Amino acid sequence: MITRRNRLIGVEVSLYEMPEEDPECRWQTDCSHGNCVGHRTKKLAMSFLAVPWEWCEECSALHEAKTKGAAESSPGASAAAASGGVQG
Numbered sequence: 001m002i003t004r005r006n007r008l009i010g011v012e013v014s015l016y017e018m019p020e021e022d023p024e025c026r027w028q029t030d031c032s033h034g035n036c037v038g039h040r041t042k043k044l045a046m047s048f049l050a051v052p053w054e055w056c057e058e059c060s061a062l063h064e065a066k067t068k069g070a071a072e073s074s075p076g077a078s079a080a081a082a083s084g085g086v087q088g
C-alpha cells in the first residue's frame, strides 16, 4: 500500500493492490473521504493517485476552492435573494 498526502488539497490518498478483484480494477485508489476507484494497471492508478479531485466529489470541491478561490453557489435557488434586504 502506498499512502500520500496531496500537497494541493491536503487530503491523504492511498493505493492498494487487490489481487482477488476483477483485473479491470485490481489497483484501487482511495482518499480520506472514503471514495475509491479501481484501475487496470498500477501505472494508471498512480496517475489517479495524484489527482483525487478527478474521482472524488469532496476532493473536487476542495480543489475548486483552491484553484478558483471561492466555491460556486448551488444552482437553482438564487432568484429569491434578488429582491430583498439592503445591507448596511
Ligand SMILES: [Zn+2]
Pocket (backbone or CB within 6 Å): 011, 031, 032, 033, 034, 035, 052, 056, 057, 058, 059, 060
Ligand atoms: Zn476525497
